[in-house]
Amino acid sequence: MRPYNVYPLFDITPVRAEGCYLWDEKNVKYLDMYGGHAVISIGHSHPHYQKRINEQLKQIGFYSNSLKIPLQNDLAEKLGRISGYPDYDLFLCNSGAEANENALKLASFFTGRKQVVAFRKGFHGRTSAAVAITDNPAIRSLLNESDDAVFLDLNDYHAVEDVLNKRETCAVIIEGIQGIGGIYLPEIAFLHRLSSLCRTTGTLLILDEIQSGYGRSGQFFAHQHAVIQPDLITIAKGMGNGFPVGGVLIHPRIEAVTGRLGTTFGGNHLACAASLAVLEVLENEALIAHAAKHGEILMAALKELPVKNIKVRGKGLMIGIEFPRPCKPIRQRLITEHQVLSGAASNPNTLRILPPLTIGETEIEQFLEALNKVLEDE
Numbered sequence: 455m456r457p458y459n460v461y462p463l464f465d466i467t468p469v470r471a472e473g474c475y476l477w478d479e480k481n482v483k484y485l486d487m488y489g490g491h492a493v494i495s496i497g498h499s500h501p502h503y504q505k506r507i508n509e510q511l512k513q514i515g516f517y518s519n520s521l522k523i524p525l526q527n528d529l530a531e532k533l534g535r536i537s538g539y540p541d542y543d544l545f546l547c548n549s550g551a552e553a554n555e556n557a558l559k560l561a562s563f564f565t566g567r568k569q570v571v572a573f574r575k576g577f578h579g580r581t582s583a584a585v586a587i588t589d590n591p592a593i594r595s596l597l598n599e600s601d602d603a604v605f606l607d608l609n610d611y612h613a614v615e616d617v618l619n620k621r622e623t624c625a626v627i628i629e630g631i632q633g634i635g636g637i638y639l640p641e642i643a644f645l646h647r648l649s650s651l652c653r654t655t656g657t658l659l660i661l662d663e664i665q666s667g668y669g670r671s672g673q674f675f676a677h678q679h680a681v682i683q684p685d686l687i688t689i690a691k692g693m694g695n696g697f698p699v700g701g702v703l704i705h706p707r708i709e710a711v712t713g714r715l716g717t718t719f720g721g722n723h724l725a726c727a728a729s730l731a732v733l734e735v736l737e738n739e740a741l742i743a744h745a746a747k748h749g750e751i752l753m754a755a756l757k758e759l760p761v762k763n764i765k766v767r768g769k770g771l772m773i774g775i776e777f778p779r780p781c782k783p784i785r786q787r788l789i790t791e792h793q794v795l796s797g798a799a800s801n802p803n804t805l806r807i808l809p810p811l812t813i814g815e816t817e818i819e820q821f822l823e824a825l826n827k828v829l830e831d832e
Contacts, residue, residue: 471498474810474817487809488797492665495692496735497812506731516722525726532733537674543704546721550664550690551579553700556715557686558583561625561658571626573608575635609644618655625658630666630676636801637767637774645680658685668692672746672770697728741811745770773807781805792824
């Protein structure tokens with residue numbers, strides 16, 4: 455038996471990591487400008503994170519949700535306070551796809567409807583309903599096809615109005631910033647109009663903050679740049695800094711009926727300890743403000759790259775660099791020649807930059823020097 459490769463593999467085997475760096479089995483050091491799909495929020499092997507998990511493991515690592523787990527209360531209280539949503543309920547699960555799956559289910563239960571509006575270039579996961587509302591036919595099997603999924607262009611006011619005014623839609627799901635699609639931002643005015651339309655048509659607004667949340671955009675959630683309040687917010691990735699964990703923040707008007715949502719591993723002791731450690735580090739080290747500041751520094755420098763017709767998009771430390779040609783060779787050379795890890799997008803011309811929020815000016819300069827050298831030779 456051999457493992458199924460979910461992505462094409464680079465010939466690198468990481469064996470340890472610290473801060474913004476990885477080392478392979480040959481002790482070659484790599485700068486991590488991708489954070490393992492935006493998962494590494496507080497840096498690799500953060501001492502407080504390690505301590506929290508190790509201390510919890512000495513006590514109890516897991517038991518089912520049929521017994522009380524006080525850490526869930528601690529996590530919900532701290533997340534509510536730091537995120538600005540203290541009156542929401544928190545459903546804990548294991549991944550972003552699972553979070554979206556359950557948010558969609560809640561929306562359908564609450565509204566009695568089943569149509570979902572999603573956006574082109576969006577990505578929401580690889581489970582059944584999440585795939586059905588993801589704009590990528592390559593990962594959608596016949597089993598996942600749904601006539602109830604409606605795909606619209608991002609920032610298209612009129613199309614959204616036409617669909618929602620029919621009052622057949624249970625939910626609109628939108629990413630705070632489209633990640634895999636290539637770092638596309640919903641306009642603030644569009645989010646305001648979308649929020650208003652959802653309220654007047656009885657449609658729930660789901661903000662997928664799985665990649666764009668936990669401080670990555672320079673706010674706790676990317677939608678907070680627009681000062682709107684969604685009905686449901688889905689989270690994962692940076693929430694656990696590598697430990698599998700996800701969740702749904704649920705508006706208090708949506709009754710969280712016991713037994714309607716379920717999970718075996720969600721909210722287990724270790725997952726809660728990891729998630730609490732992340733929040734503690736985000737707060738104690740002011741990493742959200744740090745991400746905002748260093749994101750501005752990085753984006754300003756990228757816009758000065760000596761290449762014609764490039765586009766730089768993003769907020770905070772969630773950045774896309776779109777070149778006038780496919781960027782796979784650039785990404786390849788960054789890794790093999792300069793030991794810098796970056797990310798791809800479904801838009802083949804776009805390089806995704808999603809470093810740990812702890813990145814400093816030294817690492818930014820190292821990345822820019824490597825990228826400039828690669829581009830000089832193009």
